[in-house]
Amino acid sequence: MLKSNIKLTILFLLAIFSFSKINAQAWDVPADKKAKNSYIKFDENTAKEGEAIYTKNCVSCHGNPGKANNLKTLNPIPPDLGAAKTQALTDGELFYILNTGRGAMPSFKNTLSEEERWKTISYIRSFNKQYVQVVSKTDPTKSKLVKIKLDVDSLTNKIKVAVIANEIKGVVLLKDAEINMFVSRYFGKLQIGKTLRTDSVGCVLFDFPKNLPGDSIGNLEIVINVNDEIYGEIESINKVKIGVPTNKPSLTEKRAIWNVLKLAPWWIIITYTSILLGVGFILLLIIKNLFKIRKLGED
Ligand code: HEC
Structure with a gap:
């Protein structure tokens, strides 16, 4: 009996573990985001600017692409971005990942401008000899x-x-x-x-x-x-x-939990106040007894 329980528990933990592993790998990027391309043409200069942004914001976790010096203590481990698995993602997917983040991976939507995010991707792509860029026609x-x-x-x-x-x-x-x-x-x-x-x-x-x-x-x-x-x-x-004219009562006009005091029923006011007073009294009692204990210790 005990043995089968242990077996069940192990199976259960394994199931959770493998599930969380799947979770950590796939990026579920909406189709339109996946197809997004950079309006900046990637070249040596954009890669160089991207390297500076990468060194400041990414290297502490991901390490240098291709050097396998990424931070191994995080779960999931921040991937080496020069590796084939990351390079197989589309530019749109990389952009999406930078925007949303996940778990320990921060979102850079508010800390890096769109231009900086694309230049960082330009740097990441410079480690992929087979990469051919499709430049977006969008001019922001x-x-x-x-x-x-x-x-x-x-x-x-x-x-x-x-x-x-x-x-x-x-x-x-x-x-x-x-x-x-x-x-x-x-x-x-x-x-x-x-x-x-x-x-x-x-x-x-x-x-x-x-x-x-x-x-x-x-x-x-x-x-x-x-x-x-x-x-x-x-x-x-x-x-x-174009809507139907409606006299919506404002959120505080009717009786509600966030209501103003004058609309609250008297029994709620009395109950609420006495609970507060009760708690305050007990706190005072505790403090008084603490002093008493100290005094006893000193004597
Ligand atoms: C605090 C640590 C941390 C920092 C800083 C960080 N990342 Fe991440 N990153 C992670 C982790 C952890 C994952 C894996 C997340 C997951 O799979 O749930 C990840 C995943 C990624 C992925 C997906 C890779 C793949 O193959 O699935 C990309 C791309 C990425 N990060 C790019 C960047 C870039 C670019 C920067 C800097 C602008 C950056 N990250 C900064 C921790 C970090």
Whole structure:
């Protein structure tokens, strides 16, 4: 009996162990992130700049690529980034890993700029003789030229989104750009319809649900997210009168746990106060007795 219990326990621990090992290996990167490429062309200079960033931020854990001097005491062990396993990842996957981190691997999204993150990857790639870069056509400096216009038809509940870029040479209509529409809710965003692509004049038409509650005059906060091959990712937030006018009570108006004192029932106030006083009294008692014990010790 005891023996079979021990066997079971060992099996169980092995199962957990092997599961955590699988967990530590695979990176589950969304398809669009996986296909992302750097807009910076990798060359000797970017690799050199990347080396400086790497030496400052990565070498303490990962060691020098190809030197196998990575920190072996962490779990999982930070891989040698020159090794084939890491080099088999796409540039988009490396970028994603740098952005999100996992476990002991920190996220560098807020500590390194996008340019610095790509240059670090450029350095990592310099250890792979077979690597051929695909450069992205995106020019991130162009995203601020983009204007997103909404045209609301409140009769049919349709919203037309037009995307243009104000280039020096004139207005450019963004064709075949990916558009997502969301409505801001208390917690997070609600996607409206599917992802659409702009037509030949840079427009898409969204069917808007008829029954979404808005504020007291029917305003909703609509977030438009544009993803264009050249202009990159742009987001705009718009107040649009297309919801159902709703008089939402504010969170503190009704009785709630975070409510103001004057709306709380008297028995809650009394119970709460007496518990507080009780705890305080016991604390005082403990302190008093501690002094007493010390006094006894001294005597
Ligand atoms: C505090 C230690 C630490 C630092 C600093 C660190 N990493 Fe990591 N890194 C890890 C660990 C641990 C893993 C393995 C994480 C896992 O698999 O869950 C990892 C995984 C990775 C991977 C995935 C490799 C693979 O083959 O799966 C890449 C790429 C990577 N790190 C790049 C970097 C870069 C670039 C930097 C510096 C900008 C950096 N790391 C800084 C600890 C670190």
